Amino acid sequence: MARIRVLVVDDHRIFAESLAAALAAEPDVDVAAAGSGPAALRALERAAAEARPYDVILVDAELGALVTGGAPAVPVPRQEEAALVDGISLVAGVRAARPGVRSVVLAEKDDPRCAARALQAGASGWVAKDCSLQRLLTVIRGVLRDETHLPPALLTGVLRELTTARKHRTESEQLVESLTPREREVLRCMVAGLGRKAVAERLFLSPHTVRTHMQNVLGKLGVHSTLAAVALARRAGVGPAEPVTVRLAGDVVERGGQLA
Numbered sequence: 001m002a003r004i005r006v007l008v009v010d011d012h013r014i015f016a017e018s019l020a021a022a023l024a025a026e027p028d029v030d031v032a033a034a035g036s037g038p039a040a041l042r043a044l045e046r047a048a049a050e051a052r053p054y055d056v057i058l059v060d061a062e063l064g065a066l067v068t069g070g071a072p073a074v075p076v077p078r079q080e081e082a083a084l085v086d087g088i089s090l091v092a093g094v095r096a097a098r099p100g101v102r103s104v105v106l107a108e109k110d111d112p113r114c115a116a117r118a119l120q121a122g123a124s125g126w127v128a129k130d131c132s133l134q135r136l137l138t139v140i141r142g143v144l145r146d147e148t149h150l151p152p153a154l155l156t157g158v159l160r161e162l163t164t165a166r167k168h169r170t171e172s173e174q175l176v177e178s179l180t181p182r183e184r185e186v187l188r189c190m191v192a193g194l195g196r197k198a199v200a201e202r203l204f205l206s207p208h209t210v211r212t213h214m215q216n217v218l219g220k221l222g223v224h225s226t227l228a229a230v231a232l233a234r235r236a237g238v239g240p241a242e243p244v245t246v247r248l249a250g251d252v253v254e255r256g257g258q259l260a
Contacts, residue, residue: 004140005052008033009040009090010060010106015129019058022133029137037063037090044098054101056140057094059123061107061114063087088114088121095122102143110154116161125149172236175221183220185241186213190226191233192240202241 006023008031010016016033023031034040040057047053064086091103104125105118115126124143127136128151139149179187182203189199200210214226223229 002028004029004056004144005047005054006031006140007040007043007047007054007057009035009037009057009063009087011035011063012060023137026137029140037086037093040090041093041097044094044101048098053098055144056102056104058104058106058136058140059087059090061087061105061111061118063090088117088123091118091123092121104139104143104149110151112154112161115150115154119148119162126151126154172232176233176236176238178220179217183213183217184238186210187217187229187233187238188241190214190217191230191238194241 006029008016008020008023010019010033013035016035020031020033023029032043034043040059044054044057087105091105094101094103102125103118103121103123104127105115105123106127106129107114108129110128118126124146125139125148127139127149142149176184176187185203186199189202194202196207196210196214199205199214200207203210205213218224218226218229221229221232223232
């Protein structure tokens with residue numbers, strides 16, 4: 001019998017342990033639990049290194065909220081606090097690093113906007129935390145067949161959110177296409193978080209010229225701040241400028257436009 005390896009990621013200790021115990025009672029399921037995003041990533045890396053990768057991760061939609069909003073139910077090492085990620089970010093990270101792992105989000109309540117974000121991040125399912133064990137097992141086995149599972153009550157709202165997001169993306173893409181090649185380079189530097197001086201150094205331009213390009217970018221995109229321009233660029237799928245690699249005295253140093 002092929003066994004399914006499942007990782008439960010939830011910072012509610014009682015819920016995580018109870019769910020893991022219930023799943024472990026199934027004859028074809030191996031299960032473990034992690035109490036934070038960093039702990040989950042370590043568990044995934046360890047399992048892959050041992051050639052026993054997880055098949056499915058069950059991720060709390062509110063992962064990290066107990067640490068940012070109050071005392072954590074599961075103790076989190078001090079060095080991990082700055083590295084905490086929410087459930088949707090974890091799904092996106094796992095999708096990028098380990099595309100063979102399916103993600104299912106466990107939620108306290110149905111939220112079409114959050115569910116749409118989860119699907120966009122790479123989740124294959126959205127399940128209520130109070131659903132039956134049989135329903136959860138159906139979803140786990142279904143996502144391994146490349147199915148996408150959503151509660152019927154959420155379907156209309158999620159489709160509406162995805163349609164709206166696609167419309168905004170299309171509009172953003174059109175605005176970005178109106179930029180000149182140089183302005184797009186400047187925009188990518190802005191997405192990378194570079195300031196005017198760093199952009200000037202990277203593109204071998206004067207700070208005054210960079211300022212002019214930045215003003216043109218804001219004007220053409222119809223926004224009034226760098227943050228708004230970056231948000232629009234991300235919606236359009238514009239990524240950050242690649243870091244510059246320079247060689248000094250035989251050492252390779254990566255820099256994002258800042259002086260190394």
